[in-house]
Amino acid sequence: MPPQRATLLQVAQRAGVSRSTASFVLTGRHKDMRISEDARQRVLRAAQELDYRPNLMARSLRTKVTKTVAMISDTIATDQYAGRMIHGSLTAAVASGYLLFIAETDGDPVVEEKLIADFVDRQVDAFLYASMFTRQVRLPKALRDRNVVLLNCLTRAAQPAHHTIIPDELGAGLAAARTLLDAGHRRGIYLVGHVREQVFAGRERLAGINEELGEAGAQLAGTIPCDWWPDSAYDAVRRALADGLAPKALICLNDRVALGAYQALRDTGRTIPEDVSVLSFDDSDLAAWLRPQLTSIALPHYQLGWQAIDTLLAPPSPAKVRRLPMPVRLRASVAAPPGD
Template sequence: MPSRVTLQDVADRAGTSRTTAHYVLTGRDRDMRIAEETRRRVMRAANELRYRPNLMARGLRTRVTRTIALITDTVATDAYAGGLIYGALAAAAERGYLLFVCETEEDPELEAQLLGELADRHVDAYLYASMFTRDVELPAELRSERVVLLNCRAPGSGCPAVVPDERAAGRDAARALLDAGYRDGIWLAGEPDQLVIAGMERTAGIHEVLDEAGVALAGTVPCTWWPESAYEQFGALLDAGTRPAAVICMNDRVALGVYQALTARGRSVPADASVVSFDDSDMAVWLQPPLSSIALPHRELATAAVELLLSDVDLTDTELRVPMPVRLRESIAPPG
């Protein structure tokens, strides 16, 4: 392998001292009153030799490496949340930073190993991310570092968090049905698990808007957030003779199960029941009819987190809520 071109190589090619070459290549030539001809020789020599500064060595001296790390549980290998990775990469690159992406698979030993290796590389700051919005415990290795939590929270840590505005999303979902004219027969499908922030906040937002309108949910279908459970439990509701006028589904997977349960019984969306959901995953536009869904803004979350991480503001206890866009499609129609 060819040896790396050094600053001394550039100085030798330009016929200057190493110090002079250093000042030119770090943009300090004017401060040091270096002649224009000398500056040109140094720049020409650097281009001819394809010199690249040793950022690792510089980082060891200055303690600034212009690198940040994204520590995730299973985000990196999940196509659904790929926008988090893309958004973080783009935002870091735009600001001249290199992003390390590390996935822990929720293995504490692997996480500790990765954090140790990142510390050895003198990473400037960290994003600590979760696949779904939840409370986490900040690793001990990060408690003295500059950290922004992405799509999660760590109560008591003092760390700032960037999360989707799930409560506002719940309000938007309920409002979409009210605006379409629904006042009776609105059902909620999916368990509002107390351990899942999205479930709690979406449900709270739904009740907030319905209560203001003097409307009550007709009931809740207690299914898990997967199509199979939604198909079975919502199907059982239909078989018992209940005819929901509209359904708010906790996520698009639940909505898929609701669609299938209706279809299996000769009913359709929205003629027999309007449906609105959350997440706006790829399946939302592929369902027939296309599903109205409140989107998870993965890319915007990551961009906001990088901006906050690299800002000069005091980050203590900040919680930034990112709006969730409303995607209204053909799954909602006025009551028949």
């Protein structure tokens, strides 16, 4: 049998104080109750000697607070890259004295409904409703009247009903264009990747790119359409180059697309960045592995997770959408256009 845990009464008896005095000391309320420093030290010493730990279940029954948060996501937990959102959330929860439960639905609404019901039955204090990719979602009905923060997703409502934490993809597009402009690029800039209306990141990134280039009197020379995956990007860029395309710079919609573009450029005798500059989005591990290392606009996954928990546990305030900055990671893949 496991050893019996020490009780608050045993701590009080060893310290020679009342049970209420021991409780006030161990919950941090000793100053308000004018408990002497000597008594406080005796209680702390007794708790340490007895390896006392509070009965959280009993406390939650009294206070209706369980110090727990549940994260409901589609596939974040099984994705190594986006998993940094979990890391940030966990770290912030621990720093605030909370336990974070993590559950994954794989996009199945039946599984999602059951998970939410189970967490409600366990009286979790609050929820993170999270997505692997930034996208619009319909918040489950069971969560609409609860303490919820949306993480990396948002609803279609013009006025949000819950706090929402997403990356600033529009700002990322502005930063991508500004990086090339600052390097001297004005012509021969191509976007690599499909931009579909339903894909939030691509739509916002393109809007930012067009806005920043337009303000400088420049524009994209065109788009090389492909899926957001290396082999599709390789085929599309290689085909475009074989057809006579002569880009000065490529803006790839993610690092996997950039990998395919790198291979196509090299296979056709182009050097990065001397002949063609390349930049991308996400700043995955791939960006630092490529040679030359890839300039990429970072998705702040860790910061998204931390900020979501911080917002969730903060005092109530009017709901708003908060966009976290996506910093530029300048590396060796961008240079002045040839001839400049």
